[in-house]
Amino acid sequence: MAVIFNKKFAQLILLVVITSLMVGVLSISAQMIRPLVFIALFLIISGLVISYRERMIYLFIIYLAFIGLIRRALIPIAGWSSFDPLLILIPIFTVILAILMFWEHKNNPHEQREKPDKLMALLFGMSCIHIINPLTLGLVASMFILIPWLWYYISFFKFNKTMIKHIMNTIELLGVIIALYGLYQSFFGLLPFEMDWVNISGYAALYLAEDTVRAIGTFPSAHEFVYFITITFSISFARMIVDRFKIIHALVSITALTAIILAGSRMVIFFICLAIFMVIVITRKRLIARVSAGVIVAIGFIILWSTFPQINPAWFGSAEPVIKHVIGGLADPLSEEQTGIGHIERVVDGAKNIYTNPFGNGIASITKAADKAETSQSMSTEIDISNMIVALGLGGIIYMVVIGITIYRSIWLIYHQRQMEHVVTLGILISTLGQWLNGGFYLTPMIVWLFVGWIHKEYMLQRGGEYAFNGD
Structure with missing residues (x-):
């Protein structure tokens, strides 16, 4: 084993040296730096994927969690481009891993023949057909729709409870680091090269006031930063309730929630x-305990909501514009001064699309890909349920059924097994409702759908075991 490990390690070192020399020799032009970094990373990760396959998920999560910061840090030496090959690195390896996984599963007669949800297969097939509407933009859009669903299958066939727990640990550790960085941005502003990116990209939505830019963490967008930290909060809070090291998880929860609030997000x-x-x-064991807990929590939320108007945003110093923005939206979300009604109208208009176009407008219509074309514009409604109706028509109804089934299966598993991983997964699924798929996110949909795949696998195994035990 040691000999094999040393041989693999030596091969990896040699590959790193060769690619480093290649980058050093060829990176004379600033325009070549991003492609050359992509080539170097592609060669290195290729060697690792051959040996570690789906266990590369940890590296993929780390890479995508910092890809926004990496791309912005390259601006002073490599300039900026709307198309960056660094963004397609993980999607490429996801496709490779999925192909290898399906091939091995098909050709291994001794492997148990688990069957993923048929509705997921139907959704995946419908989306593949919609790639051609139009083809060029559809291929770009597949990165935001089909790639997360490939992780559903990879997780279903390859992930076990131990891997899921390690993924939770990875996200929680990364999340608290990134949340702290987001808090730094909230109080002290973005770094110079990050402000260069804001000005170059024209990211106007970041401005909450004339001189106040919301935190973006290490992600390509403030929106995805918030949802990654939301996933971090869901993991830490659920583990605080049912797992060990409660103080540590409580500190992570507080840090994550503070970062979310100071990032200016309200709907989440x-x-x-x-x-x-x-x-x-x-997580309460008896019915009376569940009812009591529900009443107490609901009363707590009502009391908290009633105190919002008494909070003075000036108490928070430089974060005053952000706090004012958040309190205004939470205290009266449907007022004319807020955007709540506009969000609801977009969702309703998207849902109505099923009557005007029951076959959908194609998956490109709800992603960033549409904005890159001169003849089209994104039809995103900001919520994945209505987005999928816009994209797939009647397929959006199937998507809603999949969401409902997944949440039901999570609850069923908690009632029958009461394991920490199931509770955490339910927390993630509920807190990210409406954003399981997003046409502008790179990491968080991948995380959500690998948990969905694992829950479907767990449900199938437990139901199968229960039926076998009962003789059904």
């Missing part, structure tokens, strides 16, 4: 509250 806070309610209630 509603789903975080819903996730807190679900996790606390569902």
Whole structure:
């Protein structure tokens, strides 16, 4: 074993040296730096994928968690480009891993023939057909839709409870680091090269006031930063309730929630509250305890909501514009001064699309790909359920059924097994409702759908075991 390990390690070192020399020789032009970094990383990760296959998920999560910061840090030496090959690195390896996984599963007669959910296969097939609408943009859009669903299958066939726990640990550790960096941005502003990116890209949505830019963490967008930290909060809060090291998880939860609030996001806070309610209630063992916990938590949220108007944003110093923005939206989300009604109208308009175009507008219509074309514009409604109706028409109804089934299976597993991993997964699924798929996110949909795949696998195994035990 040591000989094999040393041989693999020596091969990896040699590959690193060769690629480093290649980058050093060829990176004379600044325009070549990003492609050359991509080539170097591709060669190195290729060697690792051959040996470690789906266990590369940890490296993929780390890479995508910092890809925004990496791309912005390259601006002073490599300039900026709307198309960056660094963004397609993990999607390429996801496709490679999926092909290898399906091939091995098909050609291994001794492997148990687990069957993923048929509705997922139907959704995947419908989306593949919609790639051709139009083809060029559809291929780009597949990175945001099909790639996360490939992780559903990789997780279903290859991940076990131990790997899922390690993934949770990885996300929680990364999340607290990135949340702290986001808090630094909230109080002290973005670094110079990050502000260069804001000005070059024209990211106007980052400005909450004339001189106040919301935190973006290490992600390509502030929106995905918030949802990654939301996943971090869901993991740490659920583990605080049902796992060991409660103080550590509590500190992570507080840090994550503070970063979310100071990032100026409001809608996600509603789903975080819903996730807190679900996790606390569902982890009680008896019915009376669940009802009591539900009532107490609901009263707590009502009292908290009633105190919002009494909070003075000036108490928070440089974060005053952000706090004012958040409190205004939470205290009266449907007022004319807020954007709540506009969000609801976009969702409703997207849902109505099923009557005007029951076959959908194609997956490109709800992603960034549409904005890159001169003849089209993104039709995103900001919520994945209505987005999928816009993209797939009647397929959006199937998507809603998949969401409902997945949440039901998570709850069923908690009731029958009460394992920490199932509780955490439910918290993630509830807190990210509406953003399981997003046409502008690179990492968080991948995380959500690998948990969905694992839950479907766990449910199948437990139901199968129960039926076998009962003789059904």
